[in-house]
Every structure is written in C-alpha cells, then in structure tokens.
Amino acid sequence: MAPPALIADLLAFLACDNPSDEAFNRQALALFAHQFQHNLPFQRFCQQRGKTLRTVKSWRNIPAVPISAFKALTLSCISPDQAERSFMTSGTTQAEVKGKHHHPTLVVYDASMIRNFRQRFMAGGGRIRMGILFPDETLLPNSSLAHYLALAVREFGTQASHYLLTQQGLDTPRVIAELERAEQTGEPYALLGASYSFVHLLDELQRLGRTFNLPAGSRVLDTGGFKGRSRELSMQDFYAQLSVTLGIPASQCINMYGMTELSTQFYDDGNATLPSVKSGPHWIRSRVVEPLSGEELPRGQQGILAHCDLANFNSVTTILTEDVGLAVDGGFLLLGRAQGSAAKGCSLAVEEFLQAAAA
Secondary structure (H helix, E strand, C coil): CCCHHHHHHHHHHHHCCCCCHHHHHHHHHHHHHHHHHHCHHHHHHHHHCCCCCCCCCCHHHCCCEECCHHHHCCCCCCCHHHCCEEEECCCCCCCCCCCEEEECCCHHHHHHHHHHHHHHHHCCCCCEEEEEECCCCCCCCCCHHHHHHHHHHHHHECCCCEECEECCEECHHHHHHHHHHHHHHCCCEEEEEEHHHHHHHHHHHHHCCCCCCCCCCCEEEEECCCCCCCCCCCHHHHHHHHHHHHCCCHHHEEEEECCCCCCCCEECCCCCCCCCEEECCCCEEEEEECCCCCCECCCCCCEEEEEEECCCCCCCCEEEEEEEEEEECCEEEEEEECCHHHHHHHHHHHHHHHHHHHC
16 A cells, blocks of 8 residues: 555645646655556666656656556555556457556545546536446446446436446436436436447437437537447547537547556536547646657647656556647647557557566
8 A cells, every 4th residue: 555645645645726837746656656556567667768756756757658558567555455546448359459458546546536526527516316328337347447436426427327238238218218308307418428329329319310409408418439339420520420420519528648557537518629638637648759858749739648647646647648649739639549650669668668677
C-alpha cells in the first residue's frame, strides 16, 4: 500500500480549486520519487535516460512510459496480489496480451472520476435517469469502464437507472420503453456507454424505423472508438445519427476520452463542432511529443499525446499514448491513432523501454 500520507496529500490536491502550477509540480515530483523507489522497471528506464531524483526538477521532465509497456511488464509500486482492483485492457482478440493497471485502493480513482464527471457531464445538474449501454461490473469485474459507469450510476443516477445490455445483447424492448417514457413524461434521460454500443443501438432503431425526441436536458456520453466491434462511422456521421435518432442535439453528446492505463478521464463540451477540444481537470496535464525522444513539439505541430496523471499514484504518472494530438487553446484535439512514422516511433519507444527495464 502507498504511504497513507501520500494518498491523503493527493486526495487533498484533487479536492483543491485552481491550484498553482507550483503545487502541481510539487505533487508530481513527490509521486515521481515514490515510483522511482518502488517501481523497479520504471526506475531502470529513468536511470538509462539520466532521469533521477537529482535531475528531474519538473513534471515535464518525468520520462513518459509507452502505454504498451503495461502489457509486457508489471508497472506497480506494490505486489499485484495486494491490489484492491486490477483493471485490464479490453483486447479485441482472445490471443491479445492485455495490459494490467493495479490499484492498491480505489479511493483515488473514484475521487478523480466523481469530481471530474460532476463538473463535465453533469454540469451542476441533479441526478438523472440513466441507461447504460455496457455490461455491469458483475460481468466485467476487471473493466475500468464498467467501474466508471457503475460510479456514474451510483453517484449521479436516479434509483430508476438501469443497464440496457445483457449477456444476450441489447435489450431493445427496454430501450424503446425507456425512450418512449422520457418523451411522454418530459423527464430528462441520459444514455452512457461505449461508442460501438451506440452504433448497435442506432442500427437497431433504424431497422425498426424508430426515432425519438427526448426532452430538454437529455444527454449522451460515449467513450472510446469502435474497436472492430461495430461498423465504422466518421465522427460527423456518428453524432449526426445520434441527434436525428434520439432528438438530442450534438452539443449535448459528450465524448469521454480515457484508457485503462490512466486514472483520470478527458471530456469535450459537446460535439456540435468537430473535432472537439478535449481537456482534463487540474490533476492531469498533457503534452504533444516526439515519441522516441519524448521532446515536446512546438505548438501547432502534430505529435503523440503524453499525459501526466497525478491520480496514477501506484503505476507511473506519465504515459506515452499511441494517439495523435494537437495542442490548442483550452486542451487538445484528438486526431486518431498513430500511423506511419509516428507509429514506428511509438514502437521504438516501447522497445527502448523494455530493453532498459530488463537491464
């Protein structure tokens, strides 16, 4: 278990309003010191890059660990058998090796999700009736998204909130009944789930020739891409079809960008204009970098997104994704997966990390 004082300080930082850059840096360096001491693969990687407790003076200097390293190594300050929960990446094939993210306690992850979700999706509103287009934690106990959605229901949903996916698939009669009820009563309704689940819902409602006009205050939250689990749609078509089918304006269709290897999520402010700007809370900061060197690129230049997430207290705070991004005012644009030379750079970064960690 992480030192109680470290967790207490971190929770206090998450609860702050508008902390200074210096406070963020101080917290990041304290976590770097903890992870450098207790996460040995990370320590060896840092040492090979000449990044030590003596030389790292800013959160920007903390080496970013390639996200694929979570599939090859145990990146944890504790033994995995001491974790309260270990989340696993989804993996699109049975043979694919899955990454694991070990949480000694969920108190930090939960605090991060709840405060951020309240500000970005609930936008100060009260509880709302929710329909969840994703399996629950009983079916997917190692899914960070299943836990995230369970927290959404517990903290922000009415008692009538419910899951719309069963082991047999989409519960279409229940979906239609809920959408008709919302139309008739005028009670706002929220649909939340993986992006590919919404594609299956759209296909089914279109097959039945059904459209709805949900009441004001209704909203959608989708997360992730289509991952080969549904037909591919452009973002423009996806949000246009959601608006036409459900009667919810694209401005009330929120996309959450997150990943198993992080403990904090990014949101946009709706998808009326695409691509939408993603941003996070004060305890996560992002850079656009050249993947192999880790050097930050000039503003206006596309590169690979690297995130420093202070809620990642047990694994590594700083992660090099495989997502292309562009820094803009208020956050960043998410431009898709790395291709070509950028993808090669990500692969080389993984090789470098694994070689250093094994040294």
